[in-house]
Amino acid sequence: MLEEHIFDLIPAYALEALDAEEAQKAAHHLEHCPACQEELDAYRLVVVDLALASPQHFPPLPLKERLLKQVRQPALQNSPGLLQQLWQRVPRLSPLWSLASLVLILVLASSNLFFWQQSRQNQPKLRSISLTSTDAAPNATGMLVVSIDGEHGTLVVDGLPALDNSQQYQLWLIEDGKRTSGGVFSVDPEGYGFLWVDSPRPLSSYQGFGITIEPFGGSPGPTGNKVLGGQS
């Protein structure tokens, strides 16, 4: 016999107003009942509204930094950080040459970024271009972040389907209908990927951007399904 729904208890459960025994029974039921869980989500939204209608207070400023310091502790880090992920993407040369080239890239990038920032102290620094998903990848999101002078950019995507080893995603820079490759990239099993955009000309000269599925290593022109696109 199926357990009955507990709709009558849900509003008080959302408010944490059930007595202990009823709360325990409700929690157990909710683990297995999508209908009651959906009700709970709706009533939790009411609790959010009640919170918004209550007096609002700003937390003390140092609290954020205290939080981030705690997060940086080794015990709370359990997956590769960005540098490790970058290292994983460096082409496999001999270990010493790989290390030397990565160090060189980081040193040059840091000094260039320093001078770039110095020359642009008082100007807005970044422009972002949202990319819209297509039917080929309806859950995908993407953003191209471009420096205001259009010279540099980084692409970040999420929610793209993982491809097999024979394929990669390719970024296209579109100007007057002509497509130029901005680079190729892969995504991790959860669909996240990023690309430092390699452009022969300033990114600000392109009117649009698109991402398609291509053979591994890329194609001279788009051949596969478009997954993301946006206008400059």
Place this chain on the structure above:
Amino acid sequence: MSVGSNLTLVIIVPMDYTKFDDPTLLRLVTRQDENALGALYDRFSRLVYSMALNVVNDEAAAEEITQDVFLNVWKKASSYDVSHAKVVTWIASIARHRAIDILRARSVRPVNQEFSWEEEPLLEIASPLDVEKEAELHQRQQKVRLALTKLPQDQRKVMALAYFGGYSHSEMAKMLNEPIGTVKTRLRLAMQKLRQFLDEERIQESGSSV
């Protein structure tokens, strides 16, 4: 990236996390992106801290709760399914649960304290850049307060006791000297009416069905 005569220097450009929606930020948190956690903190810390402070009435405890909530988000982001409820709902429910836990762990709780939404100060605007967001928030506040005024007095009373005081059904029944069944019904009806009113407001705002 190419080498030799065609060396192209690529710059790491800082991301503007304020452009990402909540589910995207949460997905970035699952990849240990602390900037994404920082962005979620910027977006929701006032809500969380306010929820905590309005219940526990103690700034140090409210700070501790706020920190716990976002640490929880950091540790459990990968287990949260953004397709079944909004991120703000999840974060707020963690905050509510933690605040009530702390309140109930206290050996002495206020008995005669007056709880009400009715005489609350207006929001302080966080910064000139947030004026539009603050205006939307203020509008939402007004709608919720309007919805609360439409409740009968006895339902509003149990709502305030439950929300601000963290009292359970049996505790409220004892305080009000009412049968527990009566208290349960009042609270359930109050929440149902609020939900109905606020859902209708959302439909009107969005112009589409829920």
